[in-house]
Each structure stands twice: as structure tokens, then as C-alpha cells.
Amino acid sequence: MGPPSEYPTVIIGGGLGGLCCGAYLAKQGIPVTLEEQHSVPGGYATCFERAGGKFRFGVSLHGTSINNNAGARILGEIGVLEKLELVELPELYRLKTPRLVLSVPPKDPETYIRLLAGHFPAEAEGIRGFVREMIGIAEEADRLHQKKGRFFKLIFPIQYRRMWNVRHQTLADLMNDYVQDPELQNLLTALWSYYGLPPSRLSAFYYAVATGGYLKNGSHYIKQRSQDLSDALVEAIENNGGKVWYDSPVQKILVRSGAVEGVALSDGTTLPATAVVSNASALTTFQEMLPREVVPGEYLKKLAGYRPSISTFIVWLGLNRSLRGQISACSTYVSSGRGPEADYQASLSGDIGQGSFGVSIYDNMFEGYSRPGTSTLMLVFLSGYEPWRKFESDYHAGRKEEYRKEKARWTDVLIRRAAEEVVPGLETMIAVQEAATPLTNRRCTGNTEGAIYGFE
Numbered sequence: 001m002g003p004p005s006e007y008p009t010v011i012i013g014g015g016l017g018g019l020c021c022g023a024y025l026a027k028q029g030i031p032v033t034l035e036e037q038h039s040v041p042g043g044y045a046t047c048f049e050r051a052g053g054k055f056r057f058g059v060s061l062h063g064t065s066i067n068n069n070a071g072a073r074i075l076g077e078i079g080v081l082e083k084l085e086l087v088e089l090p091e092l093y094r095l096k097t098p099r100l101v102l103s104v105p106p107k108d109p110e111t112y113i114r115l116l117a118g119h120f121p122a123e124a125e126g127i128r129g130f131v132r133e134m135i136g137i138a139e140e141a142d143r144l145h146q147k148k149g150r151f152f153k154l155i156f157p158i159q160y161r162r163m164w165n166v167r168h169q170t171l172a173d174l175m176n177d178y179v180q181d182p183e184l185q186n187l188l189t190a191l192w193s194y195y196g197l198p199p200s201r202l203s204a205f206y207y208a209v210a211t212g213g214y215l216k217n218g219s220h221y222i223k224q225r226s227q228d229l230s231d232a233l234v235e236a237i238e239n240n241g242g243k244v245w246y247d248s249p250v251q252k253i254l255v256r257s258g259a260v261e262g263v264a265l266s267d268g269t270t271l272p273a274t275a276v277v278s279n280a281s282a283l284t285t286f287q288e289m290l291p292r293e294v295v296p297g298e299y300l301k302k303l304a305g306y307r308p309s310i311s312t313f314i315v316w317l318g319l320n321r322s323l324r325g326q327i328s329a330c331s332t333y334v335s336s337g338r339g340p341e342a343d344y345q346a347s348l349s350g351d352i353g354q355g356s357f358g359v360s361i362y363d364n365m366f367e368g369y370s371r372p373g374t375s376t377l378m379l380v381f382l383s384g385y386e387p388w389r390k391f392e393s394d395y396h397a398g399r400k401e402e403y404r405k406e407k408a409r410w411t412d413v414l415i416r417r418a419a420e421e422v423v424p425g426l427e428t429m430i431a432v433q434e435a436a437t438p439l440t441n442r443r444c445t446g447n448t449e450g451a452i453y454g455f456e
């Protein structure tokens with residue numbers, strides 16, 4: 001192997017994945033060029049302005065697990081963590097069901113257990129067991145990360161007993177081991193929407209790693225916006241000699257004699273590289289960017305068997321009134337009370353009037369988020385792609401009249417429901433509103449079907 005400088009590498013896409021990878025490689029002296037199709041870095045971790053800059057809306061990352069864990073260590077290693085201003089959220093999340101409102105405290109699993117046990121005394125022991133199990137799994141995963149993922153196969157089941165035991169379990173399986181009351185089960189799996197699958201289909205391991213981490217280490221907001229994380233990552237790449245290009249979509253990965261030799265951009269230019277890393281949709285990368293004949297058929301078959309994750313319908317609102325101190329929640333999840341399985345089906349079919357949704361009031365995350373006398377909100381409904389697929393070809397051809405009508409209908413329903421459940425009188429306070437559908441997600445990030453979590 002020659003020195004790192006002999007391995008020019010192109011990274012396709014400047015989402016958090018591509019940016020982190022670029023920062024690691026640039027730090028090692030590898031000449032990195034990152035090609036981003038959009039005009040700003042960050043993928044979903046970006047922000048945008050409306051009303052001449054009066055409102056700055058964040059697209060994602062309203063609550064991130066970025067303390068005392070793998071994410072924090074990664075950002076520390078590439079010199080980005082110290083550049084971020086993190087705000088610890090006073091509440092992990094608030095869950096509102098037709099029967100109760102539950103405020104989940106950060107870094108205080110005991111209080112969380114007591115709160116739930118107060119509602120379900122007969123299941124107190126099971127609640128404690130389940131919460132401990134999730135935190136235990138998160139701790140084991142963290143320990144493995146600290147050992148750089150190295151382990152001895154033979155003793156893995158003993159060293160990482162909890163991870164081993166849940167390896168084939170769904171979240172529903174794991175929960176059934178501990179608690180039985182369906183309403184309690186719904187409360188304990190309330191964060192299913194963070195993963196986009198209902199408990200019957202969601203990996204117990206993934207749910208436990210993040211949820212256990214949140215319960216133990218809290219949840220953080222990146223001040224001022226998640227765009228600051230993306231910008232700091234770009235700086236880390238550039239400070240180590242890397243380059244980041246915008247408005248620069250990659251069309252093809254060039255291969256000669258079985259080895260990568262560069263990429264072709266959509267304007268026809270080519271860029272030589274000895275390695276290419278793609279942060280673009282895996283389906284697009286392997287089915288469209290690479291020549292078919294170089295991707296093993298078995299791998300293509302495997303990919304075709306995966307489903308893109310669920311997408312989102314989002315409404316951003318700029319209010320002409322300050323909500324800080326009036327309503328205390330940062331992020332409220334409104335559940336229909338029919339359970340995650342029914343809410344997931346409502347999301348897939350686009351039943352915006354019935355499914356669960358989230359309301360984030362950013363001004364409760366830190367003072368000064370919005371300009372004085374105003375507030376910034378985001379309403380999120382997980383959405384399947386199917387309800388929007390019928391608009392796809394017209395949308396791309398610029399015929400958006402029917403699409404806009406449907407988008408306006410969904411927006412109205414979501415605002416009405418947020419007003420009924422979380423912010424009374426919301427309709428009367430709106431100065432600015434914007435909405436994004438799965439088709440918007442697809443256009444802005446290139447993700448297949450506007451997926452927000454890669455594959456299911």
C-alpha cells in the first residue's frame with residue numbers, strides 16, 4: 001500500500017453519512033472530493049428560510065442521541081463535537097393518548113418506571129425489567145463500539161448476553177416477555193415512529209439501542225439548527241484538504257477491468273478516483289450508478305428484496321406569537337390510542353385524519369430559537385409513498401395542481417389536529433407555513449420513495 005495521498009476518493013452525497021465518512025478519510029490524509037447534488041450540505045440535516053429570513057426551519061434532528069455514546073465518540077474523533085453547541089432537552093418526549101399524557105424525563109429511568117408503574121401497578125416488575133433490558137442492550141452495544149467492534153465469536157453470547165438474546169426478536173416479542181397490558185405495551189413502544197416500523201416488525205435490538213440510550217443519556221438538540229452539524233462536518237473535511245462541491249449530482253460510477261476509476265457527473269465531467277463511497281440511496285447506487293454487470297447478481301437480488309423505509313409528510317409553521325412558557329412540551333407524540341400497528345397502517349395508507357403524529361415546539365428547546373414575539377413549529381406525520389405515487393409523473397413534469405390540492409388538504413388536517421391536541425388556537429397564529437411530502441423528500445435527497453431511514 002502506498003501513502004494515503006495516492007488514494008483519491010470521491011464521496012457521492014453530503015448527508016450526515018457522507019460527511020462523516022469524508023471527515024474521517026480527510027483526517028487520514030486521503031484526498032477526498034465530496035459531490036453533493038443539492039446547493040447545501042446535510043441531506044435531511046439541513047435548514048431553510050422563509051419570509052425573508054424571519055423564520056429558519058430545521059428539516060430533521062429535533063432530538064439526537066449524542067452524549068456518552070458512539071455518535072458522540074465519532075464526532076469527537078473527527079474534531080466536530082467540540083464545535084457543536086448541544087442543548088439538553090428538558091423532556092425526552094411527551095406522549096399524548098386519548099387516556100393520558102406521559103412526560104418522559106431524560107437521564108432518569110427510575111422516574112420513568114415509577115410513572116408507568118403508577119398507571120399499571122400490577123405490571124411494575126415487568127416495566128422495570130423491560131426498561132432495564134433496553135438500557136442494558138444500549139450499554140452492551142456501546143461497550144462493543146468502544147472495543148472498535150472487535151469481539152471473540154465464541155464468547156460473544158456470554159460477553160454480550162443481552163444483545164445475543166434479542167438478536168432474532170422483534171420489539172413485540174421482547175415486550176411480551178415483560179408486560180401484557182396492551183395499553184402499557186403501546187406506551188412502552190411509543191418511539192416506534194423513530195424507526196418507521198411497528199413493534200411486530202421492528203428489531204428489538206435497534207429499538208433498545210436508541211431508546212435505552214435516550215433514557216440513560218438524554219436527548220440533545222443541536223443549536224442553532226442541525227445545519228450547524230452539517231456545516232461543521234464540511235469544515236472538518238476542508239480543513240484537512242478535502243473538497244466539497246455543491247449542485248453536483250453524480251450520475252455514474254465508472255468501472256474499468258473490475259476496478260473503480262472515478263465518477264461521471266450529470267454535466268458530463270468525469271472525476272478520477274481510486275475509491276468511491278456512496279451516501280446516495282443504495283438502490284440508485286447499485287441499480288443505476290454502477291454498470292449492471294459489475295454488481296454480483298446475488299447482491300442485486302438481495303437488494304430487490306429490501307423495502308425502502310417509510311417517508312414523511314411535514315408541515316413547518318412560523319407563528320406570530322411566542323409559545324414559550326405557554327405550552328411546556330418540546331416534542332409531543334399524539335397517538336390515536338388504537339396502537340402502533342393501527343397507526344402504522346394509517347401512515348402507510350395516508351390516513352392523515354387518524355394516524356399518530358408529532359408536534360415539535362422549537363422555542364421550548366432553547367430561548368431565542370425564533371425572533372421575539374414569534375414561534376417555530378414542525379408537525380410530522382409518517383407517510384408511506386403509495387398515497388403520493390399517483391402524483392409522481394405529473395410532479396416531475398411540473399404539473400402540480402392536483403398534487404398541491406392534496407398537499408393543502410393534508411396540511412389543513414394536520415394543523416387542525418395539532419390545534420385540537422397540543423396548541424389550542426393554532427390556526428389563528430400562523431404567519432408562514434410550508435409543507436413537504438415524500439415527493440419533496442425524494443427530490444431534495446434522491447432517496448428512493450422519499451425514504452427517511454434507508455431501508456425498512
Ligand SMILES: Cc1cc2nc3c(=O)[nH]c(=O)nc-3n(C[C@H](O)[C@H](O)[C@H](O)COP(=O)(O)OP(=O)(O)OC[C@H]3O[C@@H](n4cnc5c(N)ncnc54)[C@H](O)[C@@H]3O)c2cc1C
Pocket residue numbers: 012013014015016017018035036037038041042043044045059060061062063064065248249250251279280281312314380444445446447452453
Ligand atoms: C423529519 C425528520 C426528523 C428526523 N429526526 C431525527 C432526530 O430527531 N434524531 C435523529 O437522530 N435522526 C432524525 N432523523 C433521521 C436523520 O435525519 C437521518 O437518519 C440522517 O440525516 C440521514 O443521513 P444520511 O447521510 O444517511 O442520508 P441523507 O440525509 O438522505 O443524505 C443523502 C445525501 O446524498 C445526496 N445525494 C443523493 N444522490 C446523489 C447524487 N446522485 N449525487 C450527489 N449527491 C447525491 C443527497 O442530496 C443527500 O445530501 C429525522 C429525519 C427526518 C426526515
